[in-house]
Amino acid sequence: xxxxxxxxxxxxxxxxxxxxxxxxxxxxxxxxxxxxxxxxxxxxxxxxxxxxxxxxxxxxxxxxxxxxxxxxxxxxxxxxxxxxxxxxxxxxxxxxxxxxxxxxxxxxxxxxxxxxxxxxxxxxxxxxxxxxxxxxxxxxxxxxxxxxxxxxxxxxxxxxxxxxxxxxxxxxxxxxxxxxxxxxxxxxxxxxxxxxxxxxxxxxxxxxxxxxxxxxxxxxxxxxxxxxxxxxxxxxxxxxxxxxxxxxxxxxxxxxxxxxxxxxxxxxxxxxxxxxxxxxxxxxxxxxxxxxxxxxxxxxxxxxxxxxxxxxxxxxxxxxxxxxxxx
Ligand code: 8YV
Numbered sequence: 001x002x003x004x005x006x007x008x009x010x011x012x013x014x015x016x017x018x019x020x021x022x023x024x025x026x027x028x029x030x031x032x033x034x035x036x037x038x039x040x041x042x043x044x045x046x047x048x049x050x051x052x053x054x055x056x057x058x059x060x061x062x063x064x065x066x067x068x069x070x071x072x073x074x075x076x077x078x079x080x081x082x083x084x085x086x087x088x089x090x091x092x093x094x095x096x097x098x099x100x101x102x103x104x105x106x107x108x109x110x111x112x113x114x115x116x117x118x119x120x121x122x123x124x125x126x127x128x129x130x131x132x133x134x135x136x137x138x139x140x141x142x143x144x145x146x147x148x149x150x151x152x153x154x155x156x157x158x159x160x161x162x163x164x165x166x167x168x169x170x171x172x173x174x175x176x177x178x179x180x181x182x183x184x185x186x187x188x189x190x191x192x193x194x195x196x197x198x199x200x201x202x203x204x205x206x207x208x209x210x211x212x213x214x215x216x217x218x219x220x221x222x223x224x225x226x227x228x229x230x231x232x233x234x235x236x237x238x239x240x241x242x243x244x245x246x247x248x249x250x251x252x253x254x255x256x257x258x259x260x261x262x263x264x265x266x267x268x269x270x271x272x273x274x275x276x277x278x279x280x281x282x283x284x285x286x287x288x289x290x291x292x293x294x295x296x297x298x299x300x301x302x303x304x305x306x307x308x309x310x311x312x313x314x315x316x317x318x319x320x321x322x323x324x325x326x327x
Pocket of ligand 1: 058078080
């Protein structure tokens with residue numbers, strides 16, 4: 001690869017990141033920040049040496065089948081890589097990197113914010129004030145549920161799940177988790193976390209469920225209609241991972257019928273489209289995929305992207321290579 005590779009960045013990134021990229025690479029930026037269409041993405045993979053996509057770009061087999069010989073690296077801006085067809089990339093010898101670690105704390109914060117918001121009805125309280133209809137305090141006004149002393153079941157005990165567990169202890173929640181593999185005993189002890197090999201059994205015994213696993217073929221609709229039915233009517237569910245992990249229609253039906261107490265959703269199965277029925281429900285808190293949305297986080301993510309590209313261009317293995325078998 002020439003010393004100044006053509007790097008195509010699909011969305012607007014923080015100024016400091018774009019400036020540094022311009023110093024290091026021959027960059028094509030997206031100043032208008034309008035997401036690329038599929039034909040524009042095809043055009044990008046035909047010409048770029050390095051593509052820097054985000055979660056809003058669908059880098060599927062059809063796009064990758066048209067990639068030019070020059071495309072050697074997809075340095076994704078984000079941790080989740082479910083928007084990239086990894087098998088096709090591997091077949092074509094294209095390296096894929098992501099930005100793990102730097103959005104862990106922000107996403108865990110947002111998870112706790114959603115747990116509190118849904119259990120303590122923050123959205124409803126805020127709406128009441130803004131409606132001008134608040135008549136003042138009353139003993140039975142705006143009653144939610146205490147989270148202290150409740151059981152939190154974390155689905156996916158990776159970096160973010162562990163960071164949620166650490167916070168949850170501070171809020172007096174008992175921590176339970178289900179993961180493909182049990183985490184090491186030291187970590188389990190440190191987090192005071194109880195492992196449930198059976199997701200079904202864990203679901204049926206928890207007060208709050210937090211989804212913190214990646215979306216992969218194995219976790220698509222992991223929270224299926226059948227599994228959601230295992231939740232108790234008092235249970236809350238929050239999702240800061242990926243909408244596809246929950247069968248959203250089934251969840252919505254249960255929320256409508258009050259078969260579970262509420263949900264806090266930062267991600268959606270067909271985002272940015274939101275099922276209109278969800279908008280009508282009072283017992284849900286809905287956020288526009290902002291779990292990692294801090295300026296600090298975005299800069300850290302950008303720096304990781306730059307390190308991955310620079311290392312690759314210099315002929316070394318970039319630090320954040322995504323290996324399919326890790327997922
Ligand atoms: C990112 C995310 O903002 O990193 C992830 O997996 O879901 C988000 O928090 C987004 O992916 C950027 O591409």
